[in-house]
Amino acid sequence: MNYFIAALRVEIYKLRRSLVPWLTLLFVMAVVSQEVGQPDWHSYLSGAVYRFTILGSIGFGFLTSWLFGREYADRTLKDLLALPVSRLNMVLAKYAAVLVSCVLISVVLFVYVLGLGMIVGLPGLSVDMIWQAFGVFGLTAVFNMLLCTLVAFIACWSRGWLAPIGFVFLTLVSALILGPSPVGPYVPWAIPALQTLHFSSGGTGMAGVGILHGASYTILLVTGAVGFAGTLAWWRYTDQR
Template sequence: MKILSFIHCEVLKVLRSSVFWIVIVAFATMPIMLGLVTYINAVDAGWEPYLTDLLGTNTALLVIGFSFTACWVFGREYTDKTISELLVKPVSKLYVALSKFIVIFLWDVLLVFFMFAVVCIMGILIGLNGGTWLLITNSFLTFMAASLLTMVVSTISALLANVSKGYLAPIGLAFLIVVISNVVAQAGLAAYFPWTIPALFISNVHLGIVSIVILAITGIVGFIGTIAWWSFTEQQ
């Protein structure tokens, strides 16, 4: 029950922050703009290419968005100067870190559902053809799976937020990753760069064991490193 109180506290921090609503608006704006620009005047446009195009394009937004949620939940403790209070209180630092990761996960899942809903509503308003429940369900499951893979690698942003004691460095890293991802993809090395692997999955590219191992190692380093930082590192 103790960890539930930590989770409740972290949820309140997120919901009472203007950042939560800013992220919501950002996740709605991108698919709306892409849908309007690309498909508003398209003749006989279908749901299948629409979903494939928009969901695939929005993977870059997931990288930035999930990196931001991860680094903000941890980094705000440093920018708001509340980290010292957390460290001196007689509470489990493990529970604090775990509760933050759980809230990050819940926030990211909410964003995935919200973005997919916006994409579908846009498709209905545009008047796309050939939409079926099976197509939409399969697209959502693929999008969710790719999103979960992106959440795994976003743990690095949480670790960097703690190491750099703020969220500016990991936000900068997220934008740098998007640039590097384009270069890596053009070089044919997307299967070996953690942040481009989810994009391959959503494009129905088979992931080899090497890609899976790279994803797993990246996620473990970010998660375990963050837990270790909170549990063992003496911070000022």
């Protein structure tokens, strides 16, 4: 446990010294700010959550790509592996650092969304609406974090951060194209957006959009588990050159 804590501190220090988390936060804040012109709180929160779900996945993916791929791009991997810390602890520390960063970004962003709406003076706000929006906001953030495990694996497999960023944009396009189709509930990258659409429609669903069910969430969990296990296996069994 002590080795894991030490490795986690190093990863957190890297993030603190980098502009990547701050640029990610500013990018998502700029995106959701475009919804401030909505006529009421429900429309505003629905649009903000949807934008966060779609384009926030880019921010989370970019953050994950950088944290897992920078060791290859900066050629510091050999120095990292020379430390008296197991590869398992290194991978877990990187994932924990991604988790902490994404949670903080999500919390700060939600507070920003509420504050911006209050400053503008939108009508129709209620405590129940805030809790519902917070629940969907947090749930879709967790979904996007689960999907980031595949991004981490591709960063390790490709030994860099360009390929995983390309993968993030590819999955975004696939989600936008396949999400409204009948196969949308079975496409992992479309599931977070479909979840937010159910919130926007008041839980009744939308015409032409597939309804999420148990299999959808199972597919999402399996996708996250495959990416996580693949990253661990890559670090454990593949020669680091």
